[in-house]
Ligand code: DX5
Protein backbone atom coordinates (compact mmCIF):
# COMPACT_ATOMS: atom_id res chain seq x y z
CA UNK A 382 0.00 0.00 0.00
CA UNK A 383 1.41 3.39 -0.94
CA UNK A 384 0.84 6.48 1.23
CA UNK A 385 -2.09 8.74 0.38
CA UNK A 386 -1.74 11.38 -2.31
CA UNK A 387 -1.41 14.91 -0.94
CA UNK A 388 -3.06 17.49 -3.20
CA UNK A 389 -2.76 21.16 -2.17
CA UNK A 390 -5.64 23.31 -3.43
CA UNK A 391 -4.41 26.61 -4.85
CA UNK A 392 -7.74 28.27 -4.00
CA UNK A 393 -6.14 29.57 -0.79
CA UNK A 394 -2.83 30.53 -2.43
CA UNK A 395 -1.76 34.10 -3.16
CA UNK A 396 -2.62 34.34 -6.86
CA UNK A 397 -0.26 37.26 -7.37
CA UNK A 398 2.62 34.90 -6.46
CA UNK A 399 1.10 31.71 -7.79
CA UNK A 400 4.24 30.25 -9.38
CA UNK A 401 6.17 30.67 -6.09
CA UNK A 402 3.33 29.19 -4.07
CA UNK A 403 3.22 26.17 -6.37
CA UNK A 404 7.01 25.86 -6.20
CA UNK A 405 6.77 25.77 -2.42
CA UNK A 406 4.30 22.85 -2.28
CA UNK A 407 6.26 21.05 -4.95
CA UNK A 408 9.37 21.32 -2.79
CA UNK A 409 7.38 20.00 0.19
CA UNK A 410 6.58 16.81 -1.74
CA UNK A 411 3.03 17.46 -3.01
CA UNK A 412 1.84 14.66 -5.28
CA UNK A 413 -0.89 16.48 -7.18
CA UNK A 414 -2.10 20.07 -7.58
CA UNK A 415 -5.84 20.58 -6.97
CA UNK A 416 -7.47 23.27 -9.13
CA UNK A 417 -10.97 24.46 -8.20
CA UNK A 418 -12.91 25.58 -11.26
CA UNK A 419 -16.07 27.54 -10.30
CA UNK A 420 -18.63 29.22 -12.56
CA UNK A 421 -20.75 31.40 -10.28
CA UNK A 422 -23.79 29.20 -11.06
CA UNK A 423 -23.23 25.77 -9.57
CA UNK A 424 -21.50 27.51 -6.69
CA UNK A 425 -21.66 31.19 -5.71
CA UNK A 426 -17.99 31.83 -6.44
CA UNK A 427 -15.94 32.31 -9.64
CA UNK A 428 -12.33 31.18 -9.96
CA UNK A 429 -10.14 30.20 -12.89
CA UNK A 430 -10.67 28.75 -16.36
CA UNK A 431 -8.63 27.01 -19.08
CA UNK A 432 -6.21 29.91 -19.88
CA UNK A 433 -5.01 30.10 -16.27
CA UNK A 434 -4.80 26.30 -16.11
CA UNK A 435 -2.58 26.38 -19.23
CA UNK A 436 -0.27 28.91 -17.54
CA UNK A 437 -0.10 26.77 -14.39
CA UNK A 438 0.77 23.78 -16.58
CA UNK A 439 3.89 25.64 -17.72
CA UNK A 440 5.16 26.38 -14.22
CA UNK A 441 4.98 22.91 -12.61
CA UNK A 442 5.62 19.27 -13.42
CA UNK A 443 3.02 18.14 -10.86
CA UNK A 444 -0.03 16.38 -12.28
CA UNK A 445 -3.09 18.68 -12.25
CA UNK A 446 -6.43 17.71 -10.67
CA UNK A 447 -9.35 19.83 -11.91
CA UNK A 448 -12.40 19.88 -9.64
CA UNK A 449 -15.23 21.24 -11.78
CA UNK A 450 -17.82 23.08 -9.72
CA UNK A 451 -19.70 24.19 -12.82
CA UNK A 452 -23.06 23.46 -14.44
CA UNK A 453 -22.95 21.08 -17.40
CA UNK A 454 -19.24 20.36 -16.82
CA UNK A 455 -18.82 18.24 -19.98
CA UNK A 456 -18.71 21.50 -22.00
CA UNK A 457 -15.27 22.32 -20.60
CA UNK A 458 -13.64 18.91 -20.42
CA UNK A 459 -11.84 19.03 -23.79
CA UNK A 460 -10.51 22.53 -23.27
CA UNK A 461 -9.17 21.65 -19.83
CA UNK A 462 -7.51 18.54 -21.17
CA UNK A 463 -5.86 20.63 -23.89
CA UNK A 464 -4.73 22.99 -21.11
CA UNK A 465 -2.94 20.04 -19.51
CA UNK A 466 -5.01 18.57 -16.68
CA UNK A 467 -4.48 14.92 -15.72
CA UNK A 468 -7.40 14.25 -13.36
CA UNK A 469 -10.93 15.67 -13.71
CA UNK A 470 -13.89 15.43 -11.35
CA UNK A 471 -17.42 16.54 -12.16
CA UNK A 472 -20.26 16.91 -9.68
CA UNK A 473 -23.03 14.32 -9.88
CA UNK A 474 -25.49 17.14 -9.09
CA UNK A 475 -24.39 19.15 -12.15
CA UNK A 476 -24.25 16.58 -14.94
CA UNK A 477 -27.30 14.92 -16.56
CA UNK A 478 -25.10 12.54 -18.56
CA UNK A 479 -22.54 11.37 -16.06
CA UNK A 480 -21.78 8.04 -17.72
CA UNK A 481 -21.01 9.70 -21.03
CA UNK A 482 -18.83 12.38 -19.40
CA UNK A 483 -16.78 9.78 -17.51
CA UNK A 484 -16.26 7.71 -20.63
CA UNK A 485 -15.24 10.77 -22.59
CA UNK A 486 -12.70 11.91 -19.98
CA UNK A 487 -11.14 8.45 -19.79
CA UNK A 488 -11.03 8.09 -23.58
CA UNK A 489 -8.62 11.07 -23.57
CA UNK A 490 -6.25 9.27 -21.18
CA UNK A 491 -7.31 11.41 -18.20
CA UNK A 492 -8.47 10.06 -14.83
CA UNK A 493 -12.18 10.56 -14.20
CA UNK A 494 -13.84 11.20 -10.87
CA UNK A 495 -17.26 12.17 -9.59
CA UNK A 496 -17.74 14.66 -6.75
CA UNK A 497 -20.50 14.42 -4.15
CA UNK A 498 -21.88 17.38 -2.22
CA UNK A 499 -22.32 16.80 1.53
CA UNK A 500 -26.09 16.26 1.03
CA UNK A 501 -25.66 13.74 -1.81
CA UNK A 502 -25.72 10.10 -0.74
CA UNK A 503 -23.19 7.54 -1.95
CA UNK A 504 -25.88 5.52 -3.71
CA UNK A 505 -26.16 8.30 -6.33
CA UNK A 506 -22.96 6.72 -7.72
CA UNK A 507 -24.16 3.13 -7.79
CA UNK A 508 -24.26 2.75 -11.58
CA UNK A 509 -20.93 4.44 -12.31
CA UNK A 510 -18.76 3.46 -9.34
CA UNK A 511 -17.22 0.41 -11.08
CA UNK A 512 -15.87 2.71 -13.85
CA UNK A 513 -14.48 5.51 -11.73
CA UNK A 514 -10.84 6.32 -11.09
CA UNK A 515 -11.83 8.34 -8.02
CA UNK A 516 -14.70 9.71 -5.97
CA UNK A 517 -14.37 13.21 -4.52
CA UNK A 518 -16.22 13.42 -1.22
CA UNK A 519 -16.94 17.03 -0.29
CA UNK A 520 -16.58 17.60 3.44
CA UNK A 521 -17.77 21.22 3.18
CA UNK A 522 -20.35 22.78 0.88
CA UNK A 523 -18.43 23.65 -2.29
CA UNK A 524 -17.55 27.22 -3.19
CA UNK A 525 -15.03 28.53 -0.69
CA UNK A 526 -11.84 27.64 1.12
CA UNK A 527 -11.39 27.83 4.86
CA UNK A 528 -14.73 26.30 5.93
CA UNK A 529 -15.23 23.87 8.79
CA UNK A 530 -15.08 20.13 8.20
CA UNK A 531 -18.53 18.45 8.38
CA UNK A 532 -18.05 15.53 10.84
CA UNK A 533 -20.64 13.16 9.26
CA UNK A 534 -18.31 12.91 6.25
CA UNK A 535 -16.15 10.44 8.18
CA UNK A 536 -18.92 7.87 8.19
CA UNK A 537 -19.60 8.53 4.49
CA UNK A 538 -15.96 7.74 3.71
CA UNK A 539 -16.04 4.53 5.76
CA UNK A 540 -19.15 3.35 3.90
CA UNK A 541 -17.70 4.21 0.52
CA UNK A 542 -14.38 2.50 1.34
CA UNK A 543 -16.26 -0.62 2.37
CA UNK A 544 -18.22 -0.62 -0.87
CA UNK A 545 -15.13 -0.11 -3.02
CA UNK A 546 -13.10 -2.77 -1.19
CA UNK A 547 -15.82 -5.41 -1.04
CA UNK A 548 -16.50 -5.06 -4.77
CA UNK A 549 -12.81 -4.82 -5.67
CA UNK A 550 -13.36 -1.52 -7.48
CA UNK A 551 -10.32 0.59 -8.21
CA UNK A 552 -11.70 4.04 -7.29
CA UNK A 553 -9.63 6.17 -4.95
CA UNK A 554 -11.38 8.36 -2.38
CA UNK A 555 -10.52 12.05 -2.47
CA UNK A 556 -11.55 14.16 0.50
CA UNK A 557 -11.98 17.91 0.03
CA UNK A 558 -12.83 20.60 2.57
CA UNK A 559 -11.70 21.51 6.06
CA UNK A 560 -8.82 19.03 6.09
CA UNK A 561 -5.86 19.84 8.31
CA UNK A 562 -3.16 18.07 10.32
CA UNK A 563 -5.66 17.67 13.17
CA UNK A 564 -8.16 15.46 11.31
CA UNK A 565 -5.93 13.95 8.64
CA UNK A 566 -5.05 10.71 10.47
CA UNK A 567 -8.72 9.98 11.16
CA UNK A 568 -9.63 10.59 7.51
CA UNK A 569 -6.88 8.26 6.32
CA UNK A 570 -8.00 5.59 8.77
CA UNK A 571 -11.57 5.94 7.47
CA UNK A 572 -10.32 5.17 3.96
CA UNK A 573 -9.51 8.43 2.17
CA UNK A 574 -6.41 8.14 0.00
CA UNK A 575 -6.33 11.48 -1.84
CA UNK A 576 -6.14 14.47 0.44
CA UNK A 577 -7.03 17.98 -0.69
CA UNK A 578 -6.00 20.84 1.58
CA UNK A 579 -6.21 24.53 0.77
CA UNK A 580 -6.06 26.84 3.76
CA UNK A 581 -4.19 24.29 5.92
CA UNK A 582 -1.38 24.47 3.36
CA UNK A 583 -1.37 28.00 1.96
CA UNK A 584 -2.42 29.78 5.15
CA UNK A 585 -0.32 27.61 7.44
CA UNK A 586 1.56 29.19 10.36
CA UNK A 587 4.81 27.82 8.97
CA UNK A 588 5.02 27.67 5.16
CA UNK A 589 3.20 25.82 2.39
CA UNK A 590 6.32 23.68 1.96
CA UNK A 591 6.44 22.63 5.63
CA UNK A 592 2.68 22.14 5.80
CA UNK A 593 2.87 19.63 2.94
CA UNK A 594 5.88 17.90 4.54
CA UNK A 595 3.90 17.50 7.75
CA UNK A 596 0.91 16.02 5.93
CA UNK A 597 3.16 13.64 3.97
CA UNK A 598 4.68 12.50 7.25
CA UNK A 599 1.25 11.79 8.77
CA UNK A 600 0.28 9.84 5.63
CA UNK A 601 3.52 7.78 5.76
CA UNK A 602 3.00 7.03 9.44
CA UNK A 603 -0.60 5.98 8.82
CA UNK A 604 0.42 3.64 5.98
CA UNK A 605 3.12 2.04 8.11
CA UNK A 606 0.65 1.59 10.99
CA UNK A 607 -1.92 -0.06 8.69
CA UNK A 608 0.71 -2.43 7.32
CA UNK A 609 1.65 -3.53 10.85
CA UNK A 610 -1.96 -4.56 11.57
C1 DX5 B 1 -14.06 24.17 -1.94
C2 DX5 B 1 -12.98 23.57 -2.77
C3 DX5 B 1 -11.79 23.10 -1.99
C4 DX5 B 1 -11.11 24.18 -1.17
C5 DX5 B 1 -10.76 23.51 0.11
O1 DX5 B 1 -15.23 24.26 -2.67
O2 DX5 B 1 -13.46 22.45 -3.49
O3 DX5 B 1 -10.86 22.42 -2.82
O4 DX5 B 1 -9.96 24.72 -1.73
O5 DX5 B 1 -10.27 24.45 0.97
P1 DX5 B 1 -9.96 24.13 2.50
O6 DX5 B 1 -8.93 23.04 2.51
O7 DX5 B 1 -9.45 25.44 3.02
O8 DX5 B 1 -11.25 23.71 3.13
Ligand code: ZN
Nearest residue numbers: 390417448557
Ligand atom coordinates in the same frame (compact mmCIF):
# COMPACT_ATOMS: atom_id res chain seq x y z
ZN1 ZN C 1 -11.88 21.27 -4.57
